Amino acid sequence: MKKTVEAIRGDSEGLAYELPVYHVAGTSADAPSAYIQAALHGDELPGVVAIDALMPKLRKAEAEGRIRGRVTVVPRANPIGANQLLFGASQGRFDLGTRINYNRDFPLLERPDPSLLPAVDVPMTADKRLKAHLLKLSLGHDIVLDLHCDDEGVAYLYVPEALWPAMADCAANMGVDAVILWGGQSGSSFDEASLHPYLKMPRKEARLESRVVTTVEYRGVSDVYSDIAEADAEGLYRLLVGRGVIADTSIETKKTFEGVVAPIDHIEMVPAPCAGAILYHVKPGDTVKAGAHLATIIRAPGEDGGRVDVFAPQDGYILTRRTHRATRAGDDLVKLVGTAVSGDARSGALEA
Numbered sequence: 001m002k003k004t005v006e007a008i009r010g011d012s013e014g015l016a017y018e019l020p021v022y023h024v025a026g027t028s029a030d031a032p033s034a035y036i037q038a039a040l041h042g043d044e045l046p047g048v049v050a051i052d053a054l055m056p057k058l059r060k061a062e063a064e065g066r067i068r069g070r071v072t073v074v075p076r077a078n079p080i081g082a083n084q085l086l087f088g089a090s091q092g093r094f095d096l097g098t099r100i101n102y103n104r105d106f107p108l109l110e111r112p113d114p115s116l117l118p119a120v121d122v123p124m125t126a127d128k129r130l131k132a133h134l135l136k137l138s139l140g141h142d143i144v145l146d147l148h149c150d151d152e153g154v155a156y157l158y159v160p161e162a163l164w165p166a167m168a169d170c171a172a173n174m175g176v177d178a179v180i181l182w183g184g185q186s187g188s189s190f191d192e193a194s195l196h197p198y199l200k201m202p203r204k205e206a207r208l209e210s211r212v213v214t215t216v217e218y219r220g221v222s223d224v225y226s227d228i229a230e231a232d233a234e235g236l237y238r239l240l241v242g243r244g245v246i247a248d249t250s251i252e253t254k255k256t257f258e259g260v261v262a263p264i265d266h267i268e269m270v271p272a273p274c275a276g277a278i279l280y281h282v283k284p285g286d287t288v289k290a291g292a293h294l295a296t297i298i299r300a301p302g303e304d305g306g307r308v309d310v311f312a313p314q315d316g317y318i319l320t321r322r323t324h325r326a327t328r329a330g331d332d333l334v335k336l337v338g339t340a341v342s343g344d345a346r347s348g349a350l351e352a
């Protein structure tokens with residue numbers, strides 16, 4: 001395993017960020033290759049600790065000559081966002097300089113050719129330079145996994161509809177609870193940019209049936225525990241074995257996914273009708289009926305009639321809820337995966 005530390009030049013004089021990258025060449029040029037990154041939103045750590053738990057498995061497999069395909073791992077993909085602190089609180093989602101989400105505005109290339117990306121000496125902001133660099137590192141891999149997390153949630157995947165159901169084995173091997181299928185545009189998120197050049201190709205050449213691109217939401221932002229990290233690492237390893245990147249006859253891989261699968265337009269975001277303190281009556285993983293009591297907002301504490309109840313707009317599955325308990329009017333309270341299209345379905349990405 002080779003380690004490189006790549007430099008991302010910052011936006012002010014004398015400032016540069018370090019991006020450690022781990023590379024395994026693989027023993028067979030024909031075997032599928034894999035790219036895994038975590039914490040593109042700088043402060044999302046469940047994927048980081050999953051990678052930390054995965055690395056000893058990769059080192060052992062490499063020492064035994066079992067890594068067949070090329071593997072590239074970026075445990076902390078966003079050193080810029082990871083270092084944005086405001087009064088002690090981490091701000092890893094949006095770049096403080098450009099105000100742009102780190103998982104939007106990736107370059108959409110016409111073909112998977114790194115020479116189409118801007119060169120490092122082209123004048124541009126550091127967040128743009130980071131995005132071009134990550135895309136360059138990932139281009140050419142058959143499997144691209146981008147590990148994120150939600151506020152509070154189950155483990156779930158965003159999968160491009162062009163790759164489903166061919167990716168059902170991946171969801172099963174990773175052990176996630178749900179899969180959300182998306183199509184069209186998502187604001188040029190990393191997953192969209194990773195798949196885009198292949199959607200432009202003739203279908204036979206693109207080999208979509210063997211391609212894996214997904215945004216992995218490893219539960220909630222505080223779900224950073226050794227046992228969960230170990231289970232997630234086992235899931236990632238099982239996926240790599242299942243897809244032939246690693247040879248390991250001791251691992252039993254799965255083919256069929258038995259969790260929740262729904263298109264993204266079935267998701268009800270359920271906004272808060274008023275500001276106040278949130279009392280949740282449901283948690284991620286719950287199944288609810290239309291009209292179920294999701295939350296109470298305490299709008300005017302101590303007043304008769306100071307509570308406002310929020311109900312499920314349709315039957316569904318609670319995918320996530322918010323970490324915070326102080327809501328503003330209009331803030332989303334939960335992601336509910338409905339059994340039918342949401343009356344309030346949003347196009348593109350669900351969140352800013």
Ligand SMILES: [Zn+2]
Pocket residue numbers: 040041044103148149
């Ligand atoms: Zn994220």
